[in-house]
Amino acid sequence: MKHPGSGTIDVIVIGAGHSGLAISHFLTARSIEHVVLERGEIANSWRRERWDSLRLLTPNWQSRLPDWSYSGDDPDGFMTMSEVVDFIAAYAAATGAPVRTGTTVTSVACLDGGFRVSTDRGDWRCRAVIVASGACNLPVVPAVSAAIPKDILQLTALEYRNPQQLPPGGVLVVGASATGLQLADELQRAGHEVTLAVGEHVRMPRIYRGRDIQWCMHAAGILDQRYDEADDIARARRVPSPQLVGSREQTFMDINLLASRGARIAGRLAGIRDGKALFSGSLRNVCALADLKMNRLLAAIDEWAAQSGQARDVAPAETFPPTRVPRSLCLSLDLKGGDIRSVLWATGYRPDYSWLDDKALDRKGHIRHDGGRGVVPGLYVIGLPFLRRRKSSFIHGAGDDARDLVDHLAGWLGTRTPRSRTCVAV
Amino acid sequence: MSIAQVSVNNGVNVEALLGAREALTDAPEGAKFTWRATCDWINGTHSATTVRGFFGLGEEQSHRTEFRFETDHPEVFASEDNGATPVEVVLAGLAGCLTAGIAAVAQNRNIQLRSVKATLEGGMDLQGILGIDSDVRNGFDGIKVHYDIDADASREDIAALVAQSQKRSAVFDIITNPTDVTVTVA
Numbered sequence: 001m002k003h004p005g006s007g008t009i010d011v012i013v014i015g016a017g018h019s020g021l022a023i024s025h026f027l028t029a030r031s032i033e034h035v036v037l038e039r040g041e042i043a044n045s046w047r048r049e050r051w052d053s054l055r056l057l058t059p060n061w062q063s064r065l066p067d068w069s070y071s072g073d074d075p076d077g078f079m080t081m082s083e084v085v086d087f088i089a090a091y092a093a094a095t096g097a098p099v100r101t102g103t104t105v106t107s108v109a110c111l112d113g114g115f116r117v118s119t120d121r122g123d124w125r126c127r128a129v130i131v132a133s134g135a136c137n138l139p140v141v142p143a144v145s146a147a148i149p150k151d152i153l154q155l156t157a158l159e160y161r162n163p164q165q166l167p168p169g170g171v172l173v174v175g176a177s178a179t180g181l182q183l184a185d186e187l188q189r190a191g192h193e194v195t196l197a198v199g200e201h202v203r204m205p206r207i208y209r210g211r212d213i214q215w216c217m218h219a220a221g222i223l224d225q226r227y228d229e230a231d232d233i234a235r236a237r238r239v240p241s242p243q244l245v246g247s248r249e250q251t252f253m254d255i256n257l258l259a260s261r262g263a264r265i266a267g268r269l270a271g272i273r274d275g276k277a278l279f280s281g282s283l284r285n286v287c288a289l290a291d292l293k294m295n296r297l298l299a300a301i302d303e304w305a306a307q308s309g310q311a312r313d314v315a316p317a318e319t320f321p322p323t324r325v326p327r328s329l330c331l332s333l334d335l336k337g338g339d340i341r342s343v344l345w346a347t348g349y350r351p352d353y354s355w356l357d358d359k360a361l362d363r364k365g366h367i368r369h370d371g372g373r374g375v376v377p378g379l380y381v382i383g384l385p386f387l388r389r390r391k392s393s394f395i396h397g398a399g400d401d402a403r404d405l406v407d408h409l410a411g412w413l414g415t416r417t418p419r420s421r422t423c424v425a426v
Numbered sequence: 427m428s429i430a431q432v433s434v435n436n437g438v439n440v441e442a443l444l445g446a447r448e449a450l451t452d453a454p455e456g457a458k459f460t461w462r463a464t465c466d467w468i469n470g471t472h473s474a475t476t477v478r479g480f481f482g483l484g485e486e487q488s489h490r491t492e493f494r495f496e497t498d499h500p501e502v503f504a505s506e507d508n509g510a511t512p513v514e515v516v517l518a519g520l521a522g523c524l525t526a527g528i529a530a531v532a533q534n535r536n537i538q539l540r541s542v543k544a545t546l547e548g549g550m551d552l553q554g555i556l557g558i559d560s561d562v563r564n565g566f567d568g569i570k571v572h573y574d575i576d577a578d579a580s581r582e583d584i585a586a587l588v589a590q591s592q593k594r595s596a597v598f599d600i601i602t603n604p605t606d607v608t609v610t611v612a
Binding site: 200267268270271273278280281282285288289292295296363 | 454582585586589590592593598599601602603604
C-alpha cells in the first residue's frame with residue numbers, strides 16, 4: 001500500500017465527494033503528497049443523505065469536474081442520485097485519488113507548523129488540511145419544534161426518503177426552498193393534505209427564453225461572479241437554494257404551482273402556542289421580495305442577451321405572473337385536532353464541524369475563511385455556498401475553486417519548506 | 427465614491443449605520459438593546475406613556491428629551507378623546523418604522539426621495555374586545571399600508587425599497603410574528 005492509514009503527509013483532504021476529488025486531482029497534478037479521508041464511501045452524502053426521487057438541479061451537460069464531463073446521450077436531462085454517485089465514483093477511479101474510505105475524522109487540531117488529524121483508524125500529522133466534508137451535514141431545525149405535540153411525527157429533509165415514511169393525513173411542510181417545495185409536491189401527489197409554511201425564498205423559472213435557467217446564468221456570467229466582488233458576501237452566502245426541480249415538466253416549481261395543486265400556503269412558521277402553529281403575516285412581503293429578485297435576475301439575463309448580441313440565439317424575453325398570495329392568510333393551524341399528522345422540516349442544513357479545532361471557527365461554529373483560505377494558515381475549505389463564486393456549491397463549481405485553492409496551497413507549502421517540489425516548478 | 431452617491435441626501439447617515447453594523451458584528455453583545463416605556467393612568471381610558479431611557483451598546487442611554495404619548499378612546503366609546511387610541515399608536519409605530527427604513531434603504535441604494543406618504547388602515551371587529559363573539563380576535567383582522575413615493579427611481583426599484591424596508595423592520599416583525607409577553611403585578 002502506497003499510503004498507510006496513519007503517519008505524516010503534506011496534505012489531508014477530508015471528504016471524498018466531488019469537491020474533495022477535484023482538490024485531489026489538482027494536488028496530484030502538482031505531485032503534492034496527500035490522502036483523502038472519507039467516513040463512508042466515495043460520494044457518501046449523495047448515496048445516503050438524499051431522498052429517493054431527488055434529481056440534480058443542474059442539467060447533465062453542466063455536470064463536470066476537472067478533465068471530466070458528462071458523456072451520456074441526454075445532456076439536457078437531470079441526474080438521479082445513483083447517476084450522480086456513478087459519475088463521482090468514476091471520476092475517483094479515473095483520477096486515481098488516494099481515498100481512504102471508512103475512515104472517520106474524529107478531530108483536527110491546529111499545531112505549530114501543521115495539524116494533527118485523528119481518525120477512528122489512527123492519527124495523521126500533516127502540514128495542510130482541506131475540509132471538503134460538505135455544507136449539508138446536519139439539518140437545521142428551529143427550536144419551536146420542541147413545542148410540537150408528541151403524537152405528531154417529525155421528520156427532517158435529511159431523514160426523508162419517500163412518502164411511505166409518513167402516516168396518512170395532513171402534513172405541515174416547513175420551508176419553501178427547493179427541498180420544501182419538491183417534498184411538499186411529492187407528498188401532495190401521494191395523497192396528503194399539505195400545508196406549506198413559506199419564509200424567504202428564491203423564485204426562478206426552470207426555462208427562460210427557451211433555455212435552461214442554469215444555461216442563462218452561466219452564459220450571462222452570473223454563476224462566475226466572485227465572492228470578493230459581491231456587495232454583501234455574508235448575505236449572498238445565506239441565500240436559500242432556488243425553487244427548482246430537476247425536471248422540465250413545468251416551467252415553475254413555485255408557490256403558485258403548489259397552491260394550484262391544492263396546498264394551503266401559509267407564512268413562515270413563527271411559533272407554537274397552546275398547540276397551535278402560528279404563521280407570520282409577512283407572506284405577502286416574502287413573495288413580493290422573491291418576485292422582485294426573480295425579475296431582476298431575468299432583467300440581468302435580458303441585458304446580457306442584448307449586449308452580447310446573442311438575443312437572436314434565445315427566444316424573446318418573457319414576463320411571468322407574480323406569486324399569488326391567498327386573499328385571507330392562514331395565520332394559525334390547530335395541531336391537536338388530528339388534521340396534522342406529521343411535520344416535515346425543510347428548514348435548511350448546516351455543516352458539522354464538531355471535530356474541528358475551535359481556532360478555525362467563528363462564534364456560530366462556521367469556518368472562518370477568506371474565499372476558502374482559513375484564518376488558520378494551511379487550513380482550507382471547499383464546497384460551501386458562494387465560497388469563491390456563485391457556482392461554488394454546485395458540482396461544476398468545484399473545479400475552479402479547487403484550482404484556486406490548490407494554487408494557493410502550493411505557494412504556501414513552497415514558502416514553508418525550501419525542499420518543496422512546487423518551488424522547482426517555478 | 428461616485429458623484430451620484432454624494433448628491434443623494436435623504437438625511438440618513440448610511441456610513442454611520444454601516445459602521446455600526448460592522449462594529450456590532452464583531453461585538454454582538456453591544457447589539458443587545460432594551461427599550462422601555464412607563465405608563466401612568468390618568469382617568470377613565472386616558473393614560474400617559476413616557477419614554478426616556480433605554481439600554482444599548484453595553485450601557486444606559488437616553489433620548490435627548492422625554493417623549494410623552496397620551497392615549498384615550500374616542501367619544502363614540504363614551505370616552506373623552508384626549509389622545510389617539512392605543513391601536514392607532516400601533517399603526518403610528520408601524521408607519522414610522524417602515525418609513526424610516528425606506529429612507530435608510532433609499533440612501534444606501536443611492537435613490538433620492540422627494541416625498542414619501544404612507545396611509546394605514548387597520549380593520550377591527552369590536553365583537554372581539556367586547557366579548558360578543560369568541561371567534562373574533564381582539565386585534566386587527568388585517569393591516570393595509572399604502573405608500574405614495576416620489577423618488578428618482580423606477581417603479582420596480584421603489585417596490586424593492588418598500589419590500590426591503592418590511593424585511594428589516596422591527597415593528598413589522600413585531601406585528602406579523604408572535605411575541606412572548608410577560609405581564610407581572612407588584
